[in-house]
Amino acid sequence: MTRHKFNVGKWLPSDQEFQDKWVKTVLKEAEAEENQKLLPPVQELKDLIDNNHYIWNLFQMMFDEIPLKDVDTPAGTPQVRDVHQLLLVLNHIIQHAPKFNTTGLVGTPINAVLDYPMGTKAGYVVFNNPKVNEKMKGILDYWGKYLQSSDSSYVLNTSKNGWLSPYALQEMAKEAKGDNFQKIFACRSSELDQKLGFTSWDDFFTRVFNPGIRPVASPQDDDVIVNACESAPYRVAHDLPLKAKFWIKGQPYSLMDLLHNDPWTAKFEGGTLYQAFLSALSYHRWNSPVSGKIVKAYNLPGSYYGEALSQGFENPRGADPVAANDSQAFLTSTATRAVIFIQADNPKIGLMGFIAVGMGDVSNNEITVRVGQHVQKGEQLGMFHFGGSTHVLLFRPEVKLSFNLHGQTPGLDTVNIKVRDEIARVK
Incomplete structure (x- = not known):
């Protein structure tokens, strides 16, 4: 398979070992909160699984179908092995903002956790089920509101895992084909300790370019x-x-x-x-x-974690290590x-x-x-x-x-x- 410097779009890390360690760490943190009450949208997903025997069976099959030993791609043994663990991890993730890191695991932590389940036959059915997707939307909407709140701005700092670290700012400037973040993107403040004026992680994520940085090509030519x-x-x-x-x-x-x-x-x-x-x-x-x-x-x-069946573990070349990047055409009809x-x-x-x-x-x-x-x-x-x-x-x-x-x-x-x-x- 073609190896990319980063997994496509820099959503998941090129280093699969790092991703496996990251999932293990998140699971450990989530299990430490095991006595914590599930948040309402996560509880709703649990209720759906517990009260719908067909969906309950699909979730059990999905985890049973994940290879127990290392496979070519994705590599490494997954740590989230059952519904109970999955619910704990979801409950944990949606109370935190994504941290920056040098491997590229910066935007989709839930996707990273579901990378293995998505590649199974049962996972294909689970994540294209309207009832499941309704509950996943509730979980994502809850997380989205948190990411739009000031509480999520704690990741806008200059530590190595902060989005305002010198390396992070350099990488974002480089991705925008420039060399200075503040010259490229509109910031309400020039002070890093003021988070450059961004009020939440979502405010930072949806940032805009400074005037003149992205001029319109041939504005008078409608062709x-x-x-x-x-x-x-x-x-x-x-x-x-x-x-x-x-x-x-x-x-x-x-x-x-x-x-x-x-x-x-x-x-x-x-x-x-x-x-x-x-x-x-x-x-x-x-x-x-x-x-x-x-x-x-x-x-x-539509779906939130579906991938093409042909790009899962059924693929003779191995499952898509960055599900669902290899499924982008498929997602135009399902997501x-x-x-x-x-x-x-x-x-x-x-x-x-x-x-x-x-x-x-x-x-x-x-x-x-x-x-x-x-x-x-x-x-x-x-x-x-x-x-x-x-x-x-x-x-x-x-x-x-x-x-x-x-x-x-x-x-x-x-x-x-x-x-x-x-x-x-x-x-």
């Missing part, structure tokens, strides 16, 4: 389409089918599932799709790829997502779609535009609040595009293209 997120190109697909078996190994895109049977789905049959993924260290807001009018915008429920339709000012583009997809530890894809609003190319559409993420641009078959991916071939080893930079041109 130029710009990058909607600070993201790395994952896939370009043409001649999109209306319906496909999105769960099979090749992970074809299924428009009916991607758009959840939206009445406008057929308009994109035979069209073109562009998908790219975001880094944990990057800018997490969405910007309009074109100038035009917002004609429809809504959120879709929680936000859909925004834009009627472009350029008649050669016309109706197009932007879809924000939550990959792991994401429950809130926040849309900040309203139907009827006119947006300029590069103007904000919304944001991810935490977790791993990917996004899609969708074009009708009449639109003929020439992509500019800045010398890169789409895949898992690409690097970020700046937000608002050119990614395509209408022929």
